[in-house]
Amino acid sequence: MAKRQVSARDVAELAGVSRTAVSRAFTPGASVAKDTRARIEAAAKQLGYQVNHLARGLITANTGLVALIAAEVNTPYRTALLAALTERLQAAGKVGLLINTDRSDDSVAQALRKAIAYRTDAAIVLSGMPDSSLTETCLRNGMQLVLINRDEARPGTLMIRLDDANAGRQAFAALSAAGCRRLALVNSRAGTPSLEGRARGFRDAAAAAGVAILDTASGATSYQTGLDLGTHLLTRPDRPDGIFCTTDLIACGVMDAARTRLRLDVPGDVSVIGFDDIPQAGWEAYALTTFRQPVEEIARAAVASLTPEPVDEDTTPRRITLPVGMIWRGSVRR
Template structure:
C-alpha cells in the first residue's frame, strides 16, 4: 500500500515551488536564503514530514555526527553511570552516540573500531579493552578522534583520561592507619587492569612507608561474587585483616556482605572497608561505604569538549593526557580516628 519511502528534499522543493538548493540551504545554518523562501520551505517540510537525511549529509560533509561508545559490562553500576553522562553530554554537543558492546572475546574491540570506521564515526570513546596499535593508527589516519578512559596506553594521538589511582591507594592507607588498623589487605580482581593495579601498588607502597605489610588477594572479576570469595580467603587467615581496601565498590559490597553474614563481623568495629567508584549502592545504608568517587561528570565533559575542539593538525602531534583526582567520600565503613 503506502510503501512510500522517506520524503526527500526534492519533493519539498516541488511542493514549495523552489529549487532543491533552497531547501538544502534552509536547513543549513548560516546559508543565504530569503525570509520568504525559508517560510515556504519550512511550511512544505512540515506538511510532508520532511527530515534531513543525516546519512547523506554526513556523506557530503565528511562528518557524520556519530560518536562510537565502545563498552563492555554495561550492566555494571559504574559503567552505566558513565555511559549515562557521556550520552547526555554528547547529545548536548549535537552528536549522537553509537553503542558497541564488546562483552564477547577480547579482539572484539578491534572489530568494534572497524564498525566505527564503517559508519564514519567522527570519534570513538573506549571504556573497555584496548585496541591493537594497528587499528588505532588506522582510525587516526582516517581523521577519527579517539578517547581512552581509564585505559593505559602510551600511543600518541588519542586523548587519555586517567585518575590518580596510585595516590588514592596512598590516601586510604593513611586513613586506615589513623583509624587504628594494623593488618591491612587489598582485594583485587585477577584481570590485571592497569588502573586497578595502580590502586594496589599505591596502597602497598604507602603502607610500606608506614611500616605495614599488605596481604594482596586477587580473584575473578570485579563483581560482587568475587568480593565474597575474596572475603572467604582473607577472613579465614591466621592473622585476620582489620582493614581491606577493595579495588572496586562491587568487590567491597560482596566482601562486606560475607564479613557480616557469614563471619559475623561488625563493620567498621572489627573490620574497616573502603572501595572505589562511588556507585549508587555505596551510599545505601546497608553498606554506607567509604570510597573514592570517579568524577564521572568531569570525565564526560573533558571528553566531549576535546571532541569539539578544533581540528587543527598543529596539536595532533602533542601528547593529550588528562589526570583527574578521585574524591574521597567519607562514610561509615571506616571507624573514626
C-alpha cells in the same frame, strides 16, 4: 512495496522553493529568508520530512557519529559514565554509537574496525587497548580517538586518566589512621590500568610504612568476587581489620560477607573502603566510604576534545589526569 522516504525535493516542490533552499533551511547557520524558511518548515511538517544527517555526513566527511567502545556496560559505574558521555554528545549535536565488547584487545580492535566502516568521526575507548597500527589507521581515516583510563597513549590521541595510585595511598593512610593494623587489599584479576594503579598505590604506601598486607585477587570485577574473597579473608585466624577494595561492587560483596555470613560488625570489627562511588555505596545498607569517580568531568573532557577537523597522525598524545575525592561514610572507624 516499501513506502518511498520523503525527500528534500518533495519539500521543495510543496514549498515552491529550490532544493538548495531546503538544504540551507536545515543547515545550522545558513542564511535563509524568514518567509522562505517558514514555508519550508511548514511543508516539511506536512510531509513528515526528516533530514538524513548520515547521508549529509558522508558527503561532508563529518557524520556526527561517535563510537563508544566499552565492556561490562551493565555495571553501575560504566552505566553512569556512558549516560554522561551520551548526554554530552547529544548536547554537542553528535550521536553515540555503542559497541559492546569484552575486555580483550582483539575485541576492541574489531570494534574500532566497525567504527571505521561506519565512518564515525571519533571513537571513545573505555575498555581494552587498540594496537598502535590500528590507531594509525583510525587517524589516517580522519577519526579522532579518546582513551579513558587506558595504560598507554598513542600518537594523535587524548588520554584521560585518574590519579588512581594516589587514591590507593590515601586508602592506606585512612585505614591506618582508623587504627587498623591487619590490612588487606582485595582486587579482581581484570588487570585494567585503573585497578592496578589503585592496588599499586596501596602496596607502595604499605611498603613505605613497613606494613605487611594480605594481597588478594580473584575472578571478575564483581560483587561475587567481593563476597568470595571477603569470606576467605575474614575466616582466617589473622583476619584483617581494614580492607581496601579496588571497586565498590567488590566492597559491597566484602561487607555482606562480613555482616551476613560471619556476623561481624562494619566498621567495629573490620573497616572497608571502596572505589567508584556507585549509587549503592550511598545506600544506608552499605554507607560505604569510597572514592568518587569524576564522571561528569571525564565526559566533559572527552566530548570537548572532539572537533570536526581531522587529527594529524603525528600529533603528540595529550594527557589529562583528574583527581578523585574521598567520600567519608560509615564503613571506616573514625
